Amino acid sequence: MTSRSRQIHTLARKLGTVAGVEVEALYTRTEWDLTWSNGPSLDSMRGMIAQHAPGLDISIFRLRRIEQADALAVQAVRFFRSNPQADQYRDRSSINWQLGDQKRGDGS
Numbered sequence: 001m002t003s004r005s006r007q008i009h010t011l012a013r014k015l016g017t018v019a020g021v022e023v024e025a026l027y028t029r030t031e032w033d034l035t036w037s038n039g040p041s042l043d044s045m046r047g048m049i050a051q052h053a054p055g056l057d058i059s060i061f062r063l064r065r066i067e068q069a070d071a072l073a074v075q076a077v078r079f080f081r082s083n084p085q086a087d088q089y090r091d092r093s094s095i096n097w098q099l100g101d102q103k104r105g106d107g108s
Contacts, residue, residue, distance in 0.1 A: 008032055011053050018048055028062075035064040 001009075005027065012025035012034060021039035025032060040048070042063050049058055 007053075007056070011049070011056070014052050015045065015048055018052070019045070031062050032060055033062050033064055035066060037066045038068055039065065041065070 008025050008027075012023040015034070016023040016036070019036065019039045021036045023034055023036045023039075025034055027033075034045070034049075036045070039045075042065055045063055045065070046058060049056065049061070
């Protein structure tokens with residue numbers, strides 16, 4: 001294992017601890033994949049990488065957030081429980097902007 005590989009695997013463990021989800025690091029011959037499920041958004045993970053590995057070039061990573069269907073339901077329940085104005089979203093058509101990129105796993 002190279003020192004770069006050790007550094008990235010150590011970072012993945014650190015990110016997992018900070019984010020509260022398992023973060024997997026995998027080298028794909030051209031870049032490193034960092035993959036996690038149902039955790040922080042892509043932007044949040046970028047920020048955590050910058051904070052915990054400031055000298056590491058983030059462009060070497062392909063960040064992949066996998067979202068399981070039940071995670072979106074849990075987020076919606078949390079949103080409605082914590083928002084007294086939730087009645088305005090009864091039709092559920094306008095909640096997508098509230099969930100933001102939590103709904104998307106590919107950053108699009």
